[in-house]
Amino acid sequence: MNIPAFPDLPAGFRFGAATAAYQIEGAHDQDGRGPSIWDTYSHTPGRTLGGATGDTACDHYHRYPEDVALLRELGVDGYRFSIAWPRLVPGGTGPANPKGLDFYDRLIDELLAAGIAPAATLYHWDLPQALEDRGGWRVRETAEAFAEYAALAADRYGDRVERWITLNEPFCSAFVGYAEGRHAPGAREGRGALAAAHHLLVGHGLAVRALRAAGAREVGIALNLDRLHPASDRPEDLAALRRAEVLHNEVWTEPLFAGRYPAHEAETWEGLADGPWRRPGDLEPIGAPLDFVGINFYRPVTVAAAPHHEADPELRTATDIGVTEPNPYGTRLTTMGWPVVPSAFTELLTGLHARYPRLPPLWITENGSAEADRSTPDGRVHDPERTDYLAGHLAAVADAIAAGVDVRGYYVWSLLDNFEWARGYEQRFGLVRVDYDTLTRTPKDSYHWYRGLITAHRARTEETAR
Ligand code: FCB
Secondary structure, three states: OOOOOOOOOOOOOEEEEEOOHHHHOOOOOOOOOOOEHHHHHHOOOOOOHHHOOOOOOOOHHHHHHHHHHHHHHHOOOEEEEEOOHHHHOOOOOOOOOHHHHHHHHHHHHHHHHOOOEEEEEEEOOOOEHHHHHOOHHHOHHHHHHHHHHHHHHHHHHOOOOOEEEEEEOHHHHHHHHHHHOOOOOOOOOHHHHHHHHHHHHHHHHHHHHHHHHOOOOEEEEEEOOOOEEEOOOOHHHHHHHHHHHHHHHHHHHHHHHHOOOOOOHHHHHHHHOOOOOOOOOOHHHHOOOOOEEEEEOOOOEEEOOOOOOOOOHHHHHOOOOOEEOOOOOOOOEOOOOOEOOHHHHHHHHHHHHHHOOOOOOEEEEEOOOOOOOEEOOOOOEEOHHHHHHHHHHHHHHHHHHHOOOOEEEEEEEOOEOOOOHHHOOOOOOOOEEEOOOOOOEEEOHHHHHHHHHHHHHHHHHHHHHO
16 A cells, blocks of 8 residues: 555644543543443443453553653644543532542643643543433433533633533434443433433533533534435335434434424334423524534445334334445445445535535544554554545545535544444554553554644645745
8 A cells, every 4th residue: 555645635724633531541440530331331241342341441541641742743733532521520410529620630731731722522421320320311410410510621621622522422322322222321222212312412502501601612512424325226225314314414413503303303213203301492502503513424324224123113213223334335444344435524524514504614523444453573553554544534524625615623533542332442543552461552654644744734834824
């Protein structure tokens, strides 16, 4: 594989890298942190690959100075991390944990001293277990507790955090967590998943209010919207596509960017669509204007009509039935089994832009790939597939910008190899390799490529400004 050319992004475009608390921090029971649903889930036999947990992960809690040094050396403008709710408020509600508050003070100050702008995600899936025990996202109290926690974080860090992301991928929290059960809390419920989807949106809306009241600067959300292709133009595949558009995309985009519930929700969710969890007036905070929207993108999805396999009818309406992921694109697959199709990324961005006139500016809050990296005795880690993936997807972003979409910046997923949820530690997404025995960090070839791209881009931006 040749080293790909640097994609042509506009002057002022910003580059960063991303991580999430449970995937890297470790120190799961130290300094007053409470348990989260991911602690419970990963400690339940059979839930994660090889029984992997985030107990130690990359030990970022203790090694954050080294990780910030890696970011500085990489030359990024910004770093997206998440704050662990159970570290700040161990019981979900109630007293804050001073040592947890101090940790993110130290991290943020270290970033600022390195000239890196902090972007903080408030919820990257680690719900305090105490709240799950009281109903989790199935109940409105969790949304209210989330807003209180958001206010606490903004009061403490709002003077230094540049960009706030309320929720990361609420699709996964609601549907993978409460319907498919492949993520914490591992529930298998139709009604519960739809209630969770709604309460996540309510929580987002209330948190936006709380963040703004505390003077937060930029406020947004990170969504994993899908570019869906029908497997064929047979009527049954097109009907499955219509349903998947609601389930994957419109459940979020319609309330957030158009102030309404999806037009086709009744045929998608039958009797569950308009559940008692909805209250008059909810759409107002949910649809309040945002400063930006974060887009997480990895791969396109192909939709085909498939026979229903869930016996429980409620669960059937709230799961991914009809969505399959073969690779009709004929492209390479990453080790996650995801097809590499950068043009689908451009289509997703231009499609969103065309559909929603009120769409705020976009940031790519996650994009990257898991690959079979090769370490060599000279201490290098070769990952040409990842460099190729990043170059292709950054070029796809450049194409979207050329077509008129306002994309401001890009965070690679991820700075470090880390705990890839139910897939454990086998999937490696990092620009930096982590040896899980010694916790040694080694920048991969893709790290050096990304660094070169940032340096070249900065030089060009400065030249344009002159
Ligand atoms: C996204 C998650 C992120 C990471 C990547 C690979 O769905 O937001 O934490 O696991 O996938």
